[in-house]
Amino acid sequence: MNPLASKNRASILNRLDNEYFDLVIIGGGITGAGIALDASSRGMKVALVEMRDFASGTSSKSTKLVHGGLRYLKQLEVALVREVGLERAIVHRLAPHLVAAEKMLLPLIEGGTYGKLSTSFGLMVYDFLADVHEEDKRKMLSKEETLEHEPILRKEGLKGGGIYAEYRTDDARLTIETIKTAMKYEALSMNYVKAEDFIYENDTIIGVKCRDLLNDTTFEINASYVVSAAGPWVDKLRKKDKSLEGKHLFLSKGSHIVVPHERLPIQQAVYFDIPDGRMMFAIPRNRVTYLGTTDTPYEGDINDVIASKEDGQYILDGTNQMFPDANLTLEDVESSWAGLRPLIHEEGKSASEMSRKDEIFESETGLISIAGGKLTGYRKMAERIVDLVSKKFEKEYEKEFGDCFTDKIPLGGGLFGSEAEVFEYQKVVLKDIQKMDLEDSFATYLVRNYGRQVDGILAFAKKSNEPAEIAMAKAELNHCLEKELVFTALDFFNRRTGRLYFNIITIQPVLEAILKEMQTVFNWDETRVKKERDAVLISINKCSNLLG
Ligand code: FAD
Numbered sequence: 001m002n003p004l005a006s007k008n009r010a011s012i013l014n015r016l017d018n019e020y021f022d023l024v025i026i027g028g029g030i031t032g033a034g035i036a037l038d039a040s041s042r043g044m045k046v047a048l049v050e051m052r053d054f055a056s057g058t059s060s061k062s063t064k065l066v067h068g069g070l071r072y073l074k075q076l077e078v079a080l081v082r083e084v085g086l087e088r089a090i091v092h093r094l095a096p097h098l099v100a101a102e103k104m105l106l107p108l109i110e111g112g113t114y115g116k117l118s119t120s121f122g123l124m125v126y127d128f129l130a131d132v133h134e135e136d137k138r139k140m141l142s143k144e145e146t147l148e149h150e151p152i153l154r155k156e157g158l159k160g161g162g163i164y165a166e167y168r169t170d171d172a173r174l175t176i177e178t179i180k181t182a183m184k185y186e187a188l189s190m191n192y193v194k195a196e197d198f199i200y201e202n203d204t205i206i207g208v209k210c211r212d213l214l215n216d217t218t219f220e221i222n223a224s225y226v227v228s229a230a231g232p233w234v235d236k237l238r239k240k241d242k243s244l245e246g247k248h249l250f251l252s253k254g255s256h257i258v259v260p261h262e263r264l265p266i267q268q269a270v271y272f273d274i275p276d277g278r279m280m281f282a283i284p285r286n287r288v289t290y291l292g293t294t295d296t297p298y299e300g301d302i303n304d305v306i307a308s309k310e311d312g313q314y315i316l317d318g319t320n321q322m323f324p325d326a327n328l329t330l331e332d333v334e335s336s337w338a339g340l341r342p343l344i345h346e347e348g349k350s351a352s353e354m355s356r357k358d359e360i361f362e363s364e365t366g367l368i369s370i371a372g373g374k375l376t377g378y379r380k381m382a383e384r385i386v387d388l389v390s391k392k393f394e395k396e397y398e399k400e401f402g403d404c405f406t407d408k409i410p411l412g413g414g415l416f417g418s419e420a421e422v423f424e425y426q427k428v429v430l431k432d433i434q435k436m437d438l439e440d441s442f443a444t445y446l447v448r449n450y451g452r453q454v455d456g457i458l459a460f461a462k463k464s465n466e467p468a469e470i471a472m473a474k475a476e477l478n479h480c481l482e483k484e485l486v487f488t489a490l491d492f493f494n495r496r497t498g499r500l501y502f503n504i505i506t507i508q509p510v511l512e513a514i515l516k517e518m519q520t521v522f523n524w525d526e527t528r529v530k531k532e533r534d535a536v537l538i539s540i541n542k543c544s545n546l547l548g
Pocket of ligand 1: 193
């Protein structure tokens with residue numbers, strides 16, 4: 001039985017219900033995914049449940065950088081910067097198509113956060129901590145050189161700049177490929193399964209009570225240990241376990257907006273000052289540029305977090321100030337997203353001052369929860385959790401598991417030796433894309449999204465007589481139905497293809513074809529098809545319409 005095929009849902013749920021697991025993980029964001037891969041590759045029998053779609057929480061709403069976090073250096077978080085700095089190169093090596101090298105330009109302005117000398121020193125320390133290769137080390141630039149890199153920057157008050165190495169990814173795809181790789185090590189994962197409660201024996205957790213949200217049925221998963229990697233929902237589960245005491249989460253909202261690249265035609269990523277003393281990113285990505293982020297305390301509904309008109313205006317004002325000829329307005333916003341940082345609360349500190357370090361909580365009932373941290377550090381967070389669980393196995397069951405080796409496991413479609421191989425493969429794919437009369441950028445999108453899995457997608461598309469756009473969308477859907485546990489149209493348009501954020505205008509032309517295909521595969525009635533269509537259209541409206 002293929003545990004990645006959507007059609008096998010009932011069999012997978014049956015196995016979750018009837019088999020006994022070493023470890024159950026609650027939460028299919030990057031943290032849960034990383035733990036599933038680490039634990040299963042060390043030989044543990046693992047189950048993972050996600051109440052919505054994989055990566056639908058914070059792990060599809062980040063700035064999508066695999067980065068060391070230059071600003072944490074300023075807050076003297078040296079250990080954090082070293083750990084995530086070193087992780088960047090590892091994650092890049094594991095999936096070079098998905099985690100791409102991206103030079104970051106840091107313009108230095110009069111009265112800005114960073115002075116010339118302190119930037120030069122800071123970036124040198126940053127490179128040193130992250131063990132950056134000689135050729136990628138930071139370069140300091142004069143005003144003229146900075147403007148050569150980015151001619152549309154504000155000239156007034158510009159003192160020069162620094163350019164340094166970072167990486168760009170797609171957080172949702174990174175999460176999904178990690179889950180898929182864990183499944184190669186026999187982990188079982190399922191989305192739309194909510195952990196509703198815990199099962200106790202002598203006041204110790206021995207499993208999880210689950211609800212299949214697609215069929216509204218319940219079942220139980222029994223296991224030796226339970227880890228909650230529920231991100232912003234971690235405290236809700238600690239409360240359910242009656243163990244919410246001491247440190248707790250503080251949720252900070254971060255929004256991003258997307259504009260057509262021609263409206264902000266930057267040549268590389270830029271990390272720039274905004275007037276209130278914070279800093280923001282502008283990142284080019286195929287036919288768009290995305291901008292963000294905000295950092296504000298959040299007390300609303302954690303299941304429905306959206307970028308508001310005020311968030312959008314704040315980001316636009318900051319951007320227009322650094323790129324004065326752009327004159328961006330809310331009408332330029334093509335898409336947007338907002339997510340919650342599950343930070344560990346620190347008395348007297350503002351959202352942006354609070355540490356991004358992760359924290360593990362262990363309750364007397366045996367519930368292990370992990371929150372905080374960064375997308376970039378997911379592998380090390382997973383290692384810490386699985387080391388902890390391994391020790392418990394040794395002590396309580398005299399059972400031994402080996403050491404972490406996820407730094408040697410390539411992710412999903414990432415079977416490339418280097419980024420140069422990714423570019424070579426992209427050229428091959430481009431030839432097919434041109435034959436199909438699709439835009440060249442589609443080749444980049446496909447390879448960056450699916451890696452070598454594009455071979456199968458193209459082979460499927462080539463068999464079709466339909467218009468190329470439809471044929472390609474259906475070929476992608478077929479891949480996702482066979483290998484990525486897709487169950488709703490939004491799973492496809494958001495977490496699997498990223499179209500909702502980065503190519504929103506391409507959804508409507510293929511929407512009906514995708515709905516029809518899913519209707520056939522899942523045997524949906526017309527009411528369900530309408531529900532799916534409405535969900536996509538409402539999401540398009542929420543993301544693109546910040547005008548109020
Ligand atoms: P989540 O992704 O939220 O996953 C938790 C999952 O648990 C959710 O999918 C949820 O549905 C599920 N869940 C909850 N309760 C239950 C239940 N009862 N049953 C089943 N499932 C449940 N980090 C970086 O390294 N680089 C960046 O550029 C970056 N930018 C960021 C920008 C913003 C605006 C934000 C908000 C964060 C950013 N981060 C970044 C941080 C990073 O995104 C997060 O650290 C990471 O995504 C958290 O992942 P997670 O798996 O812990 O949480």
